[in-house]
């Protein structure tokens with residue numbers, strides 16, 4: 672391994688570690704914000720955030736802990752996750768929608784294609800439960816708390832209906848994304864990609880075949 676390759680490997684590992692530390696800080700901040708008496712807990716059965724997860728734009732670094740978890744899943748569960756992502760990707764590709772277009776979806780075509788379809792859900796939503804809950808990305812951790820986006824404080828209407836929140840009472844998501852973006856640059860790529868495409872690509876880049884592409888034993 673060359674000196675440059677060694678240096679990049681170290682940079683990537685440091686970015687992964689700092690990203691993990693950032694997730695802990697985000698959880699602490701979300702707990703602070705959600706303790707506000709005007710913030711309600713999410714209804715136990717609500718999974719609305721995850722219903723369009725196939726298109727959730729993520730930077731590759733954000734997917735890393737989820738991929739680590741997926742590698743530990745039993746084979747049948749791995750297959751279920753990957754098949755759901757593949758069905759979403761195939762549907763978009765068949766309509767001529769490229770990953771970079773789906774990531775911003777300017778005309779809402781990608782969303783319209785996947786709306787209310789099983790493959791439109793987050794591939795990690797299994798049996799109505801997030802199968803990578805401890806490893807989920809920042810956006811999944813902060814959603815449901817009042818969020819400062821640099822212009823206004825937004826909030827899920829189911830959790831913070833009746834109050835306008837001050838910026839100090841909100842999670843500064845913009846700041847967290849800037850931190851993730853900087854770490855992603857050290858990781859080697861800060862471009863966001865829809866979860867379904869990114870998951871399939873990174874799974875293969877880690878050296879895993881997709882289950883339906885695995886060679887069958889001969890004889």
Ligand code: SF4
Pocket residue numbers: 720721724727793794795796797800801802803804807808811
């Ligand atoms: S990672 Fe988990 S919380 Fe986030 S969209 Fe997927 S299932 Fe939902």
Ligand code: SF4
Pocket residue numbers: 712713714717718719720814815816827828829830
């Ligand atoms: S943030 Fe809103 S939509 Fe998401 S799970 Fe909570 S209540 Fe449901």
